[in-house]
Amino acid sequence: MDFGIKGKTAIVTGASSGLGKAIAEGFAAEGANVVLFARRAQLLEANARELQEKYAAKVRVVAGDMRNKSDIGRLSAVAGEWGGPDILVINTGRPPVPMRAILDESEDERWQAAYETQLWGAVLLVREIVPRLVERGWGRVIAVTSASVKQPMPHHGLSTIFRAGVTGMLKHLANEVGTKGVTVNTVCPGSIATASMGNYDMTERIRRLPVGRLGTPAELASAVLYFASQQAGFITGASLQVDGGGVGSLY
Numbered sequence: 001m002d003f004g005i006k007g008k009t010a011i012v013t014g015a016s017s018g019l020g021k022a023i024a025e026g027f028a029a030e031g032a033n034v035v036l037f038a039r040r041a042q043l044l045e046a047n048a049r050e051l052q053e054k055y056a057a058k059v060r061v062v063a064g065d066m067r068n069k070s071d072i073g074r075l076s077a078v079a080g081e082w083g084g085p086d087i088l089v090i091n092t093g094r095p096p097v098p099m100r101a102i103l104d105e106s107e108d109e110r111w112q113a114a115y116e117t118q119l120w121g122a123v124l125l126v127r128e129i130v131p132r133l134v135e136r137g138w139g140r141v142i143a144v145t146s147a148s149v150k151q152p153m154p155h156h157g158l159s160t161i162f163r164a165g166v167t168g169m170l171k172h173l174a175n176e177v178g179t180k181g182v183t184v185n186t187v188c189p190g191s192i193a194t195a196s197m198g199n200y201d202m203t204e205r206i207r208r209l210p211v212g213r214l215g216t217p218a219e220l221a222s223a224v225l226y227f228a229s230q231q232a233g234f235i236t237g238a239s240l241q242v243d244g245g246g247v248g249s250l251y
């Protein structure tokens with residue numbers, strides 16, 4: 001399927017590893033220009049080389065921290081050099097590890113880190129990039145949140161709380177920019193196999209999943225690409241779980 005985004009410029013944050021890396025690859029495979037953003041410059045450079053070699057893609061790297069306004073400003077400027085940005089994928093760092101029950105979350109620093117990494121960075125990205133999409137009269141915003149916004153999991157409070165904040169912000173945004181040609185959606189991953197799972201034993205989780213296996217980063221990326229496509233122009237304000245059926249609710 002041709003998603004109609006060849007030549008569009010996509011910003012992908014958290015693109016040095018895991019889901020962000022796979023999402024960036026999805027855009028490169030579709031012929032979009034990709035701007036990779038994260039803190040680890042060497043990994044970003046290696047990912048960029050891979051995409052250039054594999055897809056002859058136009059790829060730029062911006063090393064920076066999404067909690068830092070001037071880094072976001074540089075990101076925006078680089079995307080502007082291609083006449084973009086057209087697509088913004090907000091993919092953030094993880095909540096503090098180890099995960100704990102709410103009543104065990106007694107350290108202010110963990111709350112602050114969870115807020116800044118998952119929600120404040122998303123606010124800064126929206127404030128800088130979305131007005132530019134609106135000016136251009138076409139755009140796609142997709143945030144990667146978590147299946148925990150649909151069904152909170154034990155000990156995932158510092159994920160659920162701030163990703164619910166991202167979901168709320170993007171729902172407002174969808175209402176505000178819909179008539180400007182900009183759609184805004186979220187994808188909610190659960191149980192996607194990335195290195196960030198570390199050495200957790202996933203046997204019991206897999207046993208409970210309707211599909212009986214973990215997801216792949218490419219499967220998550222496919223949902224992001226669909227939301228970014230021309231075909232998805234009538235879908236906005238939606239939150240789609242990509243979780244092998246793990247969320248137990250009807251909606």
Ligand SMILES: NC(=O)c1ccc[n+]([C@@H]2O[C@H](COP(=O)([O-])OP(=O)(O)OC[C@H]3O[C@@H](n4cnc5c(N)ncnc54)[C@H](OP(=O)(O)O)[C@@H]3O)[C@@H](O)[C@H]2O)c1
Pocket residue numbers: 013014015016017018019020037038039040041043064065066067091092093094095117121144145146147188189190191192193194195196197
């Ligand atoms: N995998 C799953 O099943 C799953 C489920 C639910 C939610 N999620 C969420 O989905 C997101 C991606 O997951 P993942 O498995 O791909 O994790 P990951 O491999 O740890 O990726 C996180 C990315 O965010 C970047 N990052 C972290 N802090 C940053 C900062 N302050 N500024 C800029 N970039 C930053 C990291 O790069 P640098 O370190 O180079 O900056 C990395 O590229 C995470 O938020 C995760 O919690 C994943």
